[in-house]
Amino acid sequence: MALAVLALATIAAMVAFMTLGAKGNWDFVLPFRGGKLLGLVLVAIAVATATVLFQTITQNRILTPAVMGFDSLFIALQTALVFFLGTRDLANVDIRLRFFFETVLMVGMSMALFHWLFLSRRRSLHLVVLAGLVFGVFFRSLSYMMQRILDPNEFTALQDMLFASFNSIDTQLLVVSSIIVLAAGWLSHRLLARLDVLMLGRDAAINLGIDYQRVVMMLFAVIAVLVSVSTALVGPVTFFGLLVASLAYQAVGTDRHKYTLPAAALIAIIALVGGQTVMERVFGFDTALSIIIEFTGGIAFMLLLYRNLNR
Amino acid sequence: MSVRIRPAAGLLLAVGSVLVLATISLFIGVADMPLGDLISGDGSAQAIQLLLISRIPRTLALVLSGMSMGVAALIMQMLFRNRFVEPTTTGTVEAASLGLLVVALLAPGLPIFYKMVVASGFALAATFLFLRLVSKVPSSSSLIVPLLGLMFGGVISAVTTFFAYRYDLLQSLATWTNGDFSGVLRGRYELLFIAGGLALLSYLAADRFTVAGLGESFTRNLGLNYRRILALGLVIVSMVSAAAVVTAGTVPFLGLIVANIVSLTVGDNLRRALPWVAVSGAGFLLACDILGRVVRFPYEIPVGTVAGVFGSGIFLYLLLRRRARFG
Numbered sequence: 096m097a098l099a100v101l102a103l104a105t106i107a108a109m110v111a112f113m114t115l116g117a118k119g120n121w122d123f124v125l126p127f128r129g130g131k132l133l134g135l136v137l138v139a140i141a142v143a144t145a146t147v148l149f150q151t152i153t154q155n156r157i158l159t160p161a162v163m164g165f166d167s168l169f170i171a172l173q174t175a176l177v178f179f180l181g182t183r184d185l186a187n188v189d190i191r192l193r194f195f196f197e198t199v200l201m202v203g204m205s206m207a208l209f210h211w212l213f214l215s216r217r218r219s220l221h222l223v224v225l226a227g228l229v230f231g232v233f234f235r236s237l238s239y240m241m242q243r244i245l246d247p248n249e250f251t252a253l254q255d256m257l258f259a260s261f262n263s264i265d266t267q268l269l270v271v272s273s274i275i276v277l278a279a280g281w282l283s284h285r286l287l288a289r290l291d292v293l294m295l296g297r298d299a300a301i302n303l304g305i306d307y308q309r310v311v312m313m314l315f316a317v318i319a320v321l322v323s324v325s326t327a328l329v330g331p332v333t334f335f336g337l338l339v340a341s342l343a344y345q346a347v348g349t350d351r352h353k354y355t356l357p358a359a360a361l362i363a364i365i366a367l368v369g370g371q372t373v374m375e376r377v378f379g380f381d382t383a384l385s386i387i388i389e390f391t392g393g394i395a396f397m398l399l400l401y402r403n404l405n406r
Numbered sequence: 407m408s409v410r411i412r413p414a415a416g417l418l419l420a421v422g423s424v425l426v427l428a429t430i431s432l433f434i435g436v437a438d439m440p441l442g443d444l445i446s447g448d449g450s451a452q453a454i455q456l457l458l459i460s461r462i463p464r465t466l467a468l469v470l471s472g473m474s475m476g477v478a479a480l481i482m483q484m485l486f487r488n489r490f491v492e493p494t495t496t497g498t499v500e501a502a503s504l505g506l507l508v509v510a511l512l513a514p515g516l517p518i519f520y521k522m523v524v525a526s527g528f529a530l531a532a533t534f535l536f537l538r539l540v541s542k543v544p545s546s547s548s549l550i551v552p553l554l555g556l557m558f559g560g561v562i563s564a565v566t567t568f569f570a571y572r573y574d575l576l577q578s579l580a581t582w583t584n585g586d587f588s589g590v591l592r593g594r595y596e597l598l599f600i601a602g603g604l605a606l607l608s609y610l611a612a613d614r615f616t617v618a619g620l621g622e623s624f625t626r627n628l629g630l631n632y633r634r635i636l637a638l639g640l641v642i643v644s645m646v647s648a649a650a651v652v653t654a655g656t657v658p659f660l661g662l663i664v665a666n667i668v669s670l671t672v673g674d675n676l677r678r679a680l681p682w683v684a685v686s687g688a689g690f691l692l693a694c695d696i697l698g699r700v701v702r703f704p705y706e707i708p709v710g711t712v713a714g715v716f717g718s719g720i721f722l723y724l725l726l727r728r729r730a731r732f733g
Contacts, residue, residue: 225490225549226725228556229718232658236714243707333560386571390564397557400550401543 097346098354101361108369109136115376130269135371137272138325139339139363144279145321146336147343147359148314151293151352156344157399158224159336164231165322166331168208169201171234171241177249178241191271198275198323205319206312231333272324279317283356286310290352334392339363341399420685424469427692431465432457434699459592467587467595468695468709469688471650472660474601476687477608477680478646479661480668484619484676485639486540489669490552492661493529493647497559501532502644502651503582504566511573518652522597525648526641532562533640585650585657585710587695594653601649604642605684612676615639619674657691657710659717664690666724 112135113128146159160166176197208230212223242250283290289310292300301307325332343359344350370387435456479492486496493499505528509521516524536558540551563583570579608615617625618635625632650656668682691709694716698707 219549222549222725225553225556226722228553229659229721229725232714233718233722236658236711236718240707240711240715243705243711244702386564386568390561390568393557393561393564397554397561400554400557 097348098358098361101346101358101365105361105364105368108365108372112368112372115372132368133269133273134328135367136364137269137276138328139367140276140280140360141272141321141325142332142336143339143343143359143363144276144283144356145318145325146340147352147356148283148290148318150340151290152311152314154294154296156341157337157396157403158227159334159340160318160322161331161333161336162224162231162396163212163227164229164234165205165208165319166326166333167231167234167238168204169197169323169326170331171238172200172204173197174238174241178245181249190267194268194271194323194327197327198320201323202316202319205322206315209315268327272328275320275324279321282313282317283352286314287352287356290314291350294350332388334396335363335366335388337399338388338392338395339366341395417681417685420682420689424685424689424692427689427696428465428469431468431692431696432461434696435461460590463592463595464587464590465692467590467598467654468691470595470598470602471654471657472688472691473684474598474605474646474687475650475657475661475691476664476683477605477661478643480665480676480679480683481608481615481639482643482661483665483669484615484674485636486537486551487619487621488548488551489666490548490662491555492659492665493533493643494656494658494660495552495559495662496536496555497532497562498529498536498644498647499583499651499656500559500562500566502526502529502648503579504528504562505648506582506651507566507570507575507579510575510578511569518597522600522645522648522652525652526645529644529647530640532558533644537640581655582651583655583710584708585655585713586706586708587654588706588708590654597649598653601646604646605680608639608642609677609680611635611638612680616674616676619676655708655710657694657713657717659721660687660690660713663717663720663724667720 109132112132113125142161146161149160149163150156150158176193212226289305292303292305293310295303297307339362340355340359342362343355346362347354347358349355366388475493482491482493482496483489502525505525506521508528509516509524536555539554539558543550543554566579567576570576614630614635617628617630618632618639622632625635647656664687665679665683668679668686672679672682691713694713695709698709698712701707
């Protein structure tokens with residue numbers, strides 16, 4: 096029921112985005128806005144899925160890959176590539192190939208990080224979150240430092256490559272990203288039942304016959320890939336996933352992934368596409384959307400933390 | 407665990423190394439300033455001018471802000487009774503930047519001293535609000551406080567960014583928040599003397615802060631006015647943060663790291679720890695600044711970035727390794 100309502104709202108948001116305030120030549124408007132819409136939808140699905148999966152693995156509702164600093168890790172990786180290889184060589188490489196390479200690196204690094212933080216030793220949740228936030232600062236400072244050392248021309252080139260904003264999404268990346276998001280969706284669909292079991296906790300899951308290490312590592316690879324997609328397309332958005340996931344849990348009122356995953360994705364699309372429509376057409380400015388998401392997301396995070404504490 | 411160096415001798419050694427760092431800092435720069443010129447007659451006027459207008463102010467500013475940021479963090483840790491608290495993890499710095507933004511929007515012509523006063527006001531309000539917020543949290547985990555603080559700061563800076571974005575001040579905002587001493591010249595850093603003075607003042611009140619760190623009822627039992635100590639501490643912390651933000655921006659985690667490492671080695675007696683914190687704060691900042699100036703000579707990497715890399719690295723190490731000590 097809730098899913099149907101969400102789906103309707105999603106379609107409404109998409110239609111509004113495509114048509115509101117469109118003047119002139121439809122042959123131009125449709126592909127132009129269509130590309131943007133596809134980008135937004137991909138980002139929304141990637142962030143929402145990554146967050147829900149991450150929360151399932153860690154059995155926690157206040158963790159997201161972004162809070163743990165994984166977005167910043169991806170940016171640090173990209174910057175390091177430019178820093179050590181130089182833009183001139185990189186520019187000759189096909190953007191899809193480069194993206195593939197970066198994603199592989201990202202999966203490797205974040206798996207190592209994840210293993211170290213969560214699997215190697217039992218650590219308190221708050222310690223892990225705090226460490227994650229500091230990781231974010233660390234990777235951000237590191238990328239910023241490398242960017243400062245770069246030659247100014249290289250830096251300009253890097254900035255173009257680093258992240259397009261919601262406004263200028265690279266169409267070549269769109270195709271690759273769509274494939275990746277579809278694959279991730281298909282995989283998590285296949286794992287639906289096992290995801291529900293994972294919610295019961297590590298020991299219960301193992302008792303129920305799940306190859307815990309393997310499934311978790313696989314899911315984690317999916318998460319890393321999805322984070323790469325969303326960060327490559329629009330840059331880091333820290334609290335968006337958190338906001339979307341907790342709204343989704345509220346909306347469907349169940350823990351089953353059959354419902355929570357699509358609900359989170361739909362809510363994310365509504366928030367991004369709808370928000371972008373309102374920002375662009377009503378207020379007439381664009382990137383401020385991410386600031387507003389950051390603001391509401393930060394407050395939501397604090398509220399969640401409080402509720403967790405007082406329970 | 408404790409390092410066996412005779413306290414006074416060790417401190418002298420530390421002061422000596424800061425002096426060495428400060429001297430190095432004086433002689434790094436794009437313009438040549440050969441030592442010979444300073445002593446002999448040729449071109450000495452120019453060299454001395456360079457020294458007086460740019461090099462000495464920069465070095466002094468680094469020393470003063472390193473000192474006072476370390477001290478502010480230590481006081482804050484005592485008052486909040488939490489090891490992971492400092493102005494950049496509690497929204498204090500973010501609020502000071504918001505104050506600066508408000509001044510820039512409403513009264514751009516205000517003299518710099520009043521700018522600092524407004525920024526301190528904002529910082530004070532935010533810190534106090536955060537203290538109230540934290541008092542409602544059941545003290546189950548010491549890690550919750552910095553976690554909430556980082557979020558609190560994030561929300562404040564989202565508000566700041568929003569208005570800065572609307573009024574095209576994003577670039578100025580970035581300059582305020584990221585510590586960078588390259589713009590420090592004579593006439594632009596003197597506010598930091600206030601921060602340095604406050605650091606000295608806190609040395610006089612050190613024993614009170616130590617007692618306050620043992621808790622409200624304990625302080626009352628000793629016949630001290632807890633609220634007054636708290637207020638004094640918060641004012642010092644806010645004014646130090648504001649002076650730093652107004653002059654050169656702040657440095658993430660600096661105070662946190664310095665204060666923690668000093669506490670681990672010297673203990674929690676503030677009167678003993680404060681000089682150490684002040685000296686190591688100055689040394690850490692000087693070292694990071696020198697590194698930032700040398701790595702990509704003649705360009706500079708802002709000290710906030712260099713210290714961000716090292717600071718967060720050391721902080722992570724403290725978090726994940728020294729866990730037993732912090733519980």
